[in-house]
Amino acid sequence: MRGYPLKIKRVIENLQKLPGIGVKTAERLAMSLLRRSKKDSIELAESIKDMVMNVKYCSKCRNFSESDVCDICSSPSREKNIICVVEQPEDFFAIERAGEYRGIYFILHGSISPIEGIGAEELGIDYLVKRVKNEGIREVIIATDPDVSGEATAIYIARLLQDTDAVVSRIALGIPAGGHIGYADEITMIKALEGRRRIILE
Amino acid sequence: MRGYPLKIKRVIENLQKLPGIGVKTAERLAMSLLRRSKKDSIELAESIKDMVMNVKYCSKCRNFSESDVCDICSSPSREKNIICVVEQPEDFFAIERAGEYRGIYFILHGSISPIEGIGAEELGIDYLVKRVKNEGIREVIIATDPDVSGEATAIYIARLLQDTDAVVSRIALGIPAGGHIGYADEITMIKALEGRRRIILE
Incomplete structure (x- = not known):
């Protein structure tokens, strides 16, 4: 990155650390941040800081939340005896966008991957099983991705829940x-x- | 964007204002900013603020610069009587990366576009012509893009420089x-x- 002033270089390097952003895109974004109104770029920076400092995991479903218990887990209008298990917050948002599901969620933040050292503990699966047992959950819908690790995770969770009263289902x-x-x-x-x-x- | 906590929504909306970033990419980036270390995300935000507050236009070539006159314009090792005219700072960086050119630059920050109301004044062309006349410039290499507005800009500049002593050339x-x-x-x-x-x- 010959020729860039240091302060621009720093932004380009930081942008490149984000997934899917190569050097060309990072350069283009940095230029655009400089070109448009200062106000907009500072607003972006401030919003990132504010989000990172104040968004945490919901203590019940592990979803991103501004409060200790998220809006869905604390909503009186959601059915608390159906849990939908997803890999990522994006999956949760996709299901919410569809607008049909009225139960609650559990976010794994990943799927079982022995190569990456991601097991049941990292995904909170023990805590999920405990919740299913203690809270009288009626159904657990497993909505992990239909790929190798998502399927393995689904089967792993289904086995752990075999002895509970909950029906375990898989999305179609x-x-x-x-x-x-x-x-x-x-x-x-x-x-x-x-x-x-x-x-x-x- | 149903379901997102407000602080995440704010980041997604701000990211979407950047060129080439749609809602899906903005969501993915926001999630990644949350998922990775807080330190890295805050460093990104800080670097954007620092850049936007401190990077300005070089008073000689209109390139982005941390100082009033940029490193190239103030470098004693650059030939001050050859000016390469480019549309954008990215074009300047591409030429610098090639490593062959030893002259100085002039950045238009655009090309002539009557529809968008971008004319000679917005592009600093009057100032360029004045510099060519007053500073005894020997050659002006026009490296605007080879598209309709880039070609029009090249021809416009060439006409204005017709009566000067400078040779006006176009990249191959x-x-x-x-x-x-x-x-x-x-x-x-x-x-x-x-x-x-x-x-x-x-």
Whole structure:
């Protein structure tokens, strides 16, 4: 990065540490931060600091939250005996956006990965099992990603919950809405066929 | 963005104002800022603030600079009678990275665009012409982009400098190094043919 003033270089280097941001994108972003109004760039910096300093994990579901217990866990309008287990806060937000689910959540912040040293403890699975047992949870919907580690995590959790009263379910895998059957990969196709449901004519 | 705590929402909204960052990328970046060490995220925020508050325009070449006159304009080792005119600081950095050019620069921060209301004044072209006249500039290399507005800007500047003692030149257009002749578009191909140079065997 020959030629950049030091203060610009520092921003470019810091931006490059973010996922998916290479040197070209970092340069472009730094230039844009300089080019637009000072106010907007300072507002971005301040908002990042404020978020990082004040957002913590909800003590019940491990989701990002501004308070000790998040809005969902403390909401009287959510069903407290259905837990949906997801890998990441983004997954939680995707489900919330759909607007149908009325239960509560549990966020693993990852999936089981022996190579990366991520096990049940890092993911809070022991705490999840304890909650299911102690809080009379009726159903646990496992919505981890349908990939190798997500599937392994789903099966691992299902085994641990075998002896509890909770029904353990897995979200459906299949062709996405608006997708094309012809473009589906083999595994998705197999799962879509396996998960077929009878058409009931009224 | 249903479901996000306010402080996260604020960061996502601020990130989305940057060029090329849509809602999905903004969400992913915000999550990553939360997930990694607090120190790194605060360092990013601080570096943005520091840059925005302290980087200004060089009074001679209009490039971003920490001091009133930038390192290149104040360097005794640069040839002060050759000016390379570029649209953006990124273009300047690209030329510096190549490491061959020993002259000075002039940064327009844009190109002539009547639709966007960007004319000679906004680009500092009057000041450039004054410098060429007053400082005995020998050559002006115009390295604006080879697109419609870059070409228009190049021709506009060349006309204004017609009556000065400076030679006005344009960077060569052609097939990029490592590129494929078969993939070149028509205009590049025409320019590459027009700009052909005799092979001199030693």
